[in-house]
Amino acid sequence: xxxxxxxxxxxxxxxxxxxxxxxxxxxxxxxxxxxxxxxxxxxxxxxxxxxxxxxxxxxxxxxxxxxxxxxxxxxxxxxxxxxxxxxxxxxxxxxxxxxxxxxxxxxxxxxxxxxxxxxxxxxxxxxxxxxxxxxxxxxxxxxxxxxxxxxxxxxxxxxxxxxxxxxxxxxxxxxxxxxxxxxxxxxxxxxxxxxxxxxxxxxxxxxxxxxxxxxxxxxxxxxxxxxxxxxxxxxxxxxxxxxxxxxxxxxxxxxxxxxxxxxxxxxxxxxxxxxxxxxxxxxxxxxxxxxxxxxxxxxxxxxxxxxxxxxxxxxxxxxxxxxxxxxxxxxxxxxxxxxxxxxxxxxxxxxxxxxxxxxxxxxxxxxxxxxxxxxxxxxx
Numbered sequence: 001x002x003x004x005x006x007x008x009x010x011x012x013x014x015x016x017x018x019x020x021x022x023x024x025x026x027x028x029x030x031x032x033x034x035x036x037x038x039x040x041x042x043x044x045x046x047x048x049x050x051x052x053x054x055x056x057x058x059x060x061x062x063x064x065x066x067x068x069x070x071x072x073x074x075x076x077x078x079x080x081x082x083x084x085x086x087x088x089x090x091x092x093x094x095x096x097x098x099x100x101x102x103x104x105x106x107x108x109x110x111x112x113x114x115x116x117x118x119x120x121x122x123x124x125x126x127x128x129x130x131x132x133x134x135x136x137x138x139x140x141x142x143x144x145x146x147x148x149x150x151x152x153x154x155x156x157x158x159x160x161x162x163x164x165x166x167x168x169x170x171x172x173x174x175x176x177x178x179x180x181x182x183x184x185x186x187x188x189x190x191x192x193x194x195x196x197x198x199x200x201x202x203x204x205x206x207x208x209x210x211x212x213x214x215x216x217x218x219x220x221x222x223x224x225x226x227x228x229x230x231x232x233x234x235x236x237x238x239x240x241x242x243x244x245x246x247x248x249x250x251x252x253x254x255x256x257x258x259x260x261x262x263x264x265x266x267x268x269x270x271x272x273x274x275x276x277x278x279x280x281x282x283x284x285x286x287x288x289x290x291x292x293x294x295x296x297x298x299x300x301x302x303x304x305x306x307x308x309x310x311x312x313x314x315x316x317x318x319x320x321x322x323x324x325x326x327x328x329x330x331x332x333x334x335x336x337x338x339x340x341x342x343x344x345x346x347x348x349x350x351x352x353x354x355x356x357x358x359x360x361x362x363x364x365x366x367x368x369x370x371x372x373x374x375x376x377x378x379x380x
Contacts, residue, residue, distance in 0.1 A: 003035045003374075006087050006121075008111065009098030011041040012062050013070070018181075018210070018297035019098060019128070021273065024063050025183050026096075029366035031065070038090070039066060040083060044073045046103075074107050084114025087121075094377045095121050097150065100128035105142030112149035122377045125150045130163040143167065151380035154373065157316025172379045176372040177320060180364045181301045184276040193281035199265065203235045206341060207283035207307075209276075210298050211245045212268070217289035217312065219254055223334035224289070226258035229342040236345075239265040241279045280305040285344055291332050293317050303361040308353035310340045320364075325356045 007027055010020040020041075027037045062068070071086060073079040087095060095115055097108050112123050130143060144167060147153075153173040155161040161175050194201040212218055218240065230236050238260075244251075248268070255261060271279065280286065286302040286309045293315035300320075302309050309327035311317040323329040328340035344350075 003030075003094060004090065004092040005030050005035050005037045006090065006092040006095045007037065007039045007098070008072075008083075008087070008095060008108065009039075009041065009126075010045060011039045011066075011068050014042060014045055019100065021181065021183065022297065023098060024066060025179075025181070025366065026369070027066050028183075029179075029370050033367075033370050037067070038092075039068045040071050040087060041068055042072045042074060043070050043079070044075065047075055072107060072111070074104060077106075077110065080107050080110040081114065084111040087111070088115045088118045091118050091120050093120070093122065094373065095123050096154075096373065097123070097125040097146075098128065099125045099130075099143075099146055102136070102139040102142035105144075105146040109142075109146035109149045112146070116149065122152070122380050123150045124152050124154060124373065124376060124380070126154045126156070127160055127164055128156070130160055130167060152376050154376060158319055159316045172376060174372055174376045176369050177364055178297060178300050179366045179369045180304045180361060181297060182304050182366075184273060184280075184301065184304065186277075187305055188277060188281045190282055193278045196275075196278040197265075197267075197282055199237075199239075199282055201282075203237045204233070204345060205237050205239050205265070205283045205285075207239045207241065207279055207286045208289070209239075209271075209279060209286065209301070210242045210296075212240075212242050212248075212251070213245045215291050215293070217291045217332060218251060220291070220332060220334050220337060221287055221289040222251065222254045222258065222260060224338040224341065225260055225263055227334070227338035227342070230338060231258075231260075231263065234262075236263060237265055238263055239267065239279060239283060241267045241271050243270045244268055276301065277305065280307055283307060284350060285310060285327075285341065287337065287341070288312065288317060289332065289337050290314055290317060300364060303357060303364060306354045306357045306361075308344065308350060308357070310337060310344070312337075322356075322360065326353055326360055 007023050009023045011023045014020055027039055030037045071083040115121050147168050152171055153164055155175050156178040164173055191201045208221055225238050286307045288311045290312050311321050312332040313329050318329045321327050321329055330336035330340050
């Protein structure tokens with residue numbers, strides 16, 4: 001049975017990183033299942049004084065084959081009413097909100113309440129975070145306002161599911177693992193990737209990928225690279241690929257303090273989708289040294305490209321990484337991170353991990369995720 005589905009959240013023309021990419025890929029997955037899908041996104045996501053990056057808008061081409069309506073201004077209540085009425089009149093069977101930040105609670109909560117007036121649509125939320133990484137006044141009340149407007153919830157982390165149950169203990173919620181990011185192109189050889197990035201393929205490359213924020217622990221990884229086992233190997237390089245979403249000065253101070261300049265490949269502008277595969281295919285190992293976390297889409301990009309990982313045992317990161325099978329799970333400490341990187345190269349486990357990854361990643365399909373959405377919608 002074909003369904004009418006609306007996804008509410010970041011999408012083109014926003015340069016939303018993993019979340020926009022996820023929403024667009026999810027829309028394609030519903031289309032592949034035979035559903036009619038619309039995405040409703042933001043004309044303004046953040047006021048400029050709240051946005052930490054250089055630009056909120058993409059310079060890439062629009063994704064082909066998707067209907068994307070640009071409607072929501074996060075700080076303009078008139079747009080919330082207009083958006084709510086637009087979706088209410090569509091009478092979709094399922095509306096899926098992406099909720100990741102309490103700041104969005106008033107806008108999304110108001111839109112949801114208006115949609116509910118059609119007494120037909122089932123309102124679900126994919127809650128990336130319920131308790132935010134960086135706390136601000138109003139977080140709890142904004143989150144409650146949004147959650148109370150929804151019929152049910154999906155989480156991609158057991159840790160978030162536990163947080164959610166403190167806010168909404170009686171409404172249905174379902175854990176579904178984050179599907180693979182399989183939309184960044186085919187795997188290429190290390191030599192091809194290095195040629196695209198103007199890197200030397202003979203070097204050993206460790207990758208830190210994604211927006212740089214305090215909770216992601218890049219400072220821990222830089223301190224790990226000051227470990228003599230890594231620092232004294234001239235072929236050992238750390239690729240930092242992602243835009244600073246906070247002051248870069250403390251990181252530059254660490255680099256200077258530990259004299260790491262020769263070990264680093266700094267690509268700290270926004271990485272377009274078309275270039276993502278080059279970074280993962282050039283790397284031997286992907287490291288996520290987070291200090292706290294819920295889930296990370298970086299994991300599912302690494303899985304797609306069969307790359308072993310080092311993750312810290314915080315939040316939901318370790319849920320998807322069987323330690324010793326597809327990578328390492330360590331404490332969020334420089335010594336522990338350095339130990340794992342050193343052991344990976346010393347034991348020559350790249351092929352062993354890659355073979356395990358090929359088997360393990362089969363469970364992370366978009367088809368499974370879509371079926372989970374249908375099941376939850378039927379329950380509420």
